[in-house]
Amino acid sequence: DVKVTQSSRYLVKRTGEKVFLECVQDMDHENMFWYRQDPGLGLRLIYFSYDVKMKEKGDIPEGYSVSREKKERFSLILESASTNQTSMYLCASSLVAQETQYFGPGTRLLVL
């Protein structure tokens, strides 16, 4: 079975802090994704990566950056957390970009 893990289930941070969310997958997938999920807005793509050191902006990249130094690991960085970044963050991976995505359990981030 594909396993996607995220470093934290719950995080509480203060406005202005730098926040790192880590995601690791164990299936040698080329593609990895970061989404945020908010009530009424569904899942929105922040960034994705189709190879090591490659990244592409999703639909809402503002305020975020990413890092993919190793194939299995995709990090989401909030350079200066703001209250409007309070959300559920979901990482996913897939073998082929437009096919089945496997999700991690999510990180609930609260920015105070």
Place this chain on the structure above:
Amino acid sequence: RKEVEQDPGPFNVPEGATVAFNCTYSNSASQSFFWYRQDCRKEPKLLMSVYSSGNEDGRFTAQLNRASQYISLLIRDSKLSDSATYLCVVNKVKAAGNKLTFGGGTRVLVKP
């Protein structure tokens, strides 16, 4: 117009009944379609892919109507465990690479 639209529900369904709901998509060039299931406070998981000819997986039937640009999901003999949010997912064809676009989800509540 949203790229992928779903009735948010909730659809209140008596146990054993049949429920069906649709999802409309705006990009006629979309090629891949999926239904994901998301339980409360959990990550989305693939329920089934949707093929042009329609497909069935046990009590679940998915249909694609390209002419009217919608996909549907039908659940027969509903079980209490079918209570979840069902996410419609469509691939987003774009020059820079294909991505998946998620609908906001349709909530289904199966009651005894």
